[in-house]
Amino acid sequence: MAATVSVSKGVFAFKRRKGKNRKNVDGPSTRDYWTEGDDAEIKGLTYKNYVRCWQKVTDILNDLQDSIHAKVFQDLVEFIRDAGMRSNIMIDGIKSKEGQSDIPTACLVTGVNMPDHDAIFGSLVRLLVDGVTPHIAKLQSRDCNTVRGAIFKMISQLMGQNGFVDPEFEDEIITGPSIKRAQFTMAVLTSWYKEIISAEDTRESTSKSHGSPRKRAGCSHKDMGSPYKPVGSPYKPVGSPRKTMGSPRKPMGSPRMPKGSPRKPMGFQSRDMKSVKDFGSPEKRMRLNDEPRLPRGGYHPPLVVILEDVENFPANVLHDLILICSEHRCNLPIVFVFGVATTSNAVHRSLSQDASACVAMETFQAQPSTHYLNHVIEKVLMTEKVPFHIGGRPFKLLLDIFLYSDLSVKNFVKGLKLCMMEHFLGNSSTFLCCSAPERALRIRAMTPAQLDIIRKLPSFRSYVENRPPKEQAVLLLDEKVTKSTVRTLMTELDSWYLRFCCLVKVVSALTSSLPHSPLGRQIREVLATCLSRPLVESEEFKEAQKMLKLMAREELLPILANILEILKEQSGQDEELSELYNELAIMLGRLNSLDQLDQVIKDSPADEAQLSFQSSDRFHLKEKLLEMAKKKSKKPNAYESLRSELLQVLVNTFEQHLQLLNKQPLHEVLFFDSSSVVKRHLVxxxxxxxxxxxxxxxxxxxxxxxxxxxxxxxxxxxxxxxxxxxxxxxxxxxxxxxxxxxxxxxxxxxxxxxx
Structure with missing residues (x-):
């Protein structure tokens, strides 16, 4: 009988270690699924374009994720670093009289966008590992239903992350026979951290004696011994830490000392202090212990505990976790980071008075998800770096899901990825949806089958039908002429969309400050309107135009200066934008040169000659006066005339360039404008x-x-x-x-x- 077969024929499961590589069963890849069926060559090109396009989007989002929260992350990292320095001073020389101390706590208000918390805290963890400490624990409410589970998650992550524990023994530490789950206690964590500090100090002293530069890299598991071996304290399961409020709490696992005996200072294990005799008399030792000073062993990294969704934690678990960590604050430099979706007051409402007194909280406000979404739209959807573009209907659908469902940028990006997959997978003409240099090479090497795909596009057929009869036959029969025409049309399409996005920013800058904001205050609302219908024909723009005709000079000047800044960025890439920039710059100079007093245009003598009345009854006189009042209009001053001229120039530009994308030839290659497929998957x-x-x-x-x-x-x-x-x-x-x-x-x- 086998060793693992009992009398009852039970089934025993063994967890495979991570060190052993499992045999991977080769199956069909994504490319194989993509290219199955006919036209494998064209599908291979579309798959290649999709991978490159999504890689560009991913790179942009990664850079944007780090830059959008750069300021608050910088403040957070500085706060945690300063808290670690203060903790080193306290551990090395200072102890509170009651054995407790306030825990430095950073309250990061991230807003109501729970699905994006992982990305935000992932960026924060990378910054902390690079510049502050490798000892980081991330706790989530779904894994911390009990105090024992929370303590286990915290200690196991602090002791086993970032190379301090050998990956081959990671499973044994957590679930193996060497240490049971209940044996992860704060006493074990304290002993482990002391070994880390002593090993680091020994290595630094050795390096300094040899004249090498000082290094503060983390020590390996060989230097600190076995991380799961008990050091100086027996393993005891974590009991219920809750006690009566106000009752004194003793540090867990601390050795008892007889009354009246002097306490050993925390800096006793420094490399410059080898014995108790070096301290002199007990009075001298107590005097030295009371003086604040930097740790002699150098900067020791703090232990950062991140609670991503602190509002979802059970109140008793959060209460006991704070009290337990506060008891060991004198031995462990613990720093809390609370992730809050609403306000910091929610943390105090869920904590009791004794737990709130143990945390020194400082609030940090992250950018809201709507602000992040605006940057994603501007950097991903309104740029020429990404050849893929989205139409009005799917963009409006993704925007509605974001605003009225979850406020999650992560889900918005997933919807965008779905649109991109549907565009490249269901449209054979997307083999030209790539960067401009690569597109030119592919157009030059187009086969007759690929040319037929382009000729069958509805927009290209409409373009051919609008050409003269002689050119129609050439476009349909001559391959060289067709390739040249396709190259020209694709270049014009890129230029049109670049101009389109720039003018959308101009419209947003022009109308965002109007009362009631007819076109919206954010650029995403203006973009949705311009992609859905012609801007000049919309009722929102007509209402905004009426308000612009009443705008004062002091309000118009900063708006016009902002528009010039937007046009200046793109004026070197487009001739029409350059002409518009020069024309508006001249008008800005004319507005600045106007006098403060209005220059009223005098009435002409011909108009004055018409103001003659004949004798008649009162009724006819009243009708005549009303008719003359309708015909006679107020003469505008110089500013009003210039304002009307400026608005007319902008309206003509919007009418010419802000048209629907289905009027552009070959728009099917770059634009995805089907919302039914996306709606079926997302809604x-x-x-x-x-x-x-x-x-x-x-x-x-x-x-x-x-x-x-x-x-x-x-x-x-x-x-x-x-x-x-x-x-x-x-x-x-x-x-x-x-x-x-x-x-x-x-x-x-x-x-x-x-x-």
């Missing part, structure tokens, strides 16, 4: 899904047998399901499919039958 529609499952089971089951069956056979098979879900279906449509002798039971009939 749940249970009733439509249920109807599809009952009427066409093959759509979800993917069983080839169901394809061969007709509708009546499928209805007979699923008759019970149809009867049960009749209230959710159109009863008349189902009755037409059922046999004449069958009957559909409604929900009311089922209820009466059950009663």
């Amino acid at each position: 749940g529609m249970p009733r439509a899904a249920l109807t599809t499952a009952l009427s066409n089971p093959h759509h979800y089951l993917q069983v080839s047998y169901l394809i061969q069956l007709d509708v009546f056979t499928i209805i007979q098979i699923t008759i019970d399901l149809i009867r049960r879900y009749t209230p959710m279906l159109a009863r008349s449509n189902v009755e037409r499919l059922l046999p004449a002798d069958d009957h559909i039971f409604t929900y009311e009939e089922y209820s009466r039958a059950d009663s």
Whole structure:
């Protein structure tokens, strides 16, 4: 009988160690799935374009993720570094009289965007590991339902992260026979940290004696011995730490000392202090112990504990965790980082008075998710670096999901990735959706089959139909002319979209400060309007235009200066934008040169000659005066004339360039403008899904047998399901499919039958 087979024939599971490599079973890759079927060469090009395009988006998002929170991360890192220095001073020379001390706590208010917390704290952890400390523990509420579980997660991450524990023994430390789960206590963590500090000090003293530069890199597991071996204190399971409020708490695992005996200073293990005799008398030792000083062993990294969603933690778990860490504050430089979605007051409301008194909290406000989304739209969707662009309908759908569902930029990016996959996977013409230099090479090497794909595009066919008859035949038959035309049209499409995005920023700068904001205050709202319909024809722009005609000179000057700054960035890449920039710059100079007093245009003599009245009755005189009042308009001053001229120039520019993308030839190559496919994947529609499952089971089951069956056979098979879900279906449509002798039971009939 095998060693693991008991009398009851039980089944025993063994967890495989991470050190052993499992044999990977080769299966179909993503490229194989993408390129299966006909036109494998074209599908291979589209897959290559998709991978490169998404890689560009990923690089932009990574840079943006670090830069958008750069200021608050810099303040957080500085706060944790200063807290670590103060902790070193306290551990090396100072102890509070009660054995407790306030824990430095950073409260990071991230806003209501819970799915994005992982990305934010992931960036923070990378910054802390690079510049402050490698000892970091990330706790989440779903893993910390009890105090014992929270302590275990915290200690295991602090002791086993970033190379301080050999990966081959990581499983043994957590679940192996050497240490049980209950034996992860604060006493073990204290002993482990003392070994880390002593090993680091020994290595630094050795390096200094040999004249090498001082290094503060983390020590390896060989220098600190076995991390899971008990040092100086027995292993004891963590009991319930809750006690009566106000009762004194003793440090866990600290050795008892007889009364009246002097305490050993925390800096006793320094390399410059070898024995108790070096300190002199007890009075001298106490005097030295009371003086604040920097740690002689150098800067020791703090232990950072990050609670990502502190509001979801059970109140008793958070309360006891803070009190336990506060008791060992004199031996361990613990620093808390609380991730809060609402306000910092939520933390104090969930804590008792004694727990709140143990944390010294400082609040840091992160940028809201809406601010982050604006940067994502501007850097990803409104740039020429990414060849893929999105149309009005899918963009409006993703924006509505973000604003009215979860406020998650992470989910917005996932939706954008879905749009990109549908664009490249379902459109063969996307083999030209790449960078401009590579596109020129592919156009030059286009095969007749690839040319036919381009010729069949609806926008290219419309372009050919609008050309003269002689050019139509050449475009359809001559490959060289077709390639040259495609190259020209793609270049013009890139220039048009660059101009389009720049003018969208101009419209946002022009109308964002208007009362009631007809076009919206954010650039994302203006972009959604411009992608959905012509801007000049929209009611929102007409309302904004009326307000702009009443704008004062002091309000118009800063707006015009901001518009010039936007145009200056793109004026060197587009001739039409350069002309618009020069024209607006001249108008700005004319506005600045106007006098403070209005220059009223004098009435002409011909108009004055018409102001003559003839004798008539009162009724005719009143009608005449009203008619003359309608004909006579107020003469504008110099500023009003210049303002009208400026607005007319901008309106003409918007009317010419801010048109719908379906009017641009070959827009199908670069733009994805189908929202139905994305909506089916992102927005749940249970009733439509249920109807599809009952009427066409093959759509979800993917069983080839169901394809061969007709509708009546499928209805007979699923008759019970149809009867049960009749209230959710159109009863008349189902009755037409059922046999004449069958009957559909409604929900009311089922209820009466059950009663």
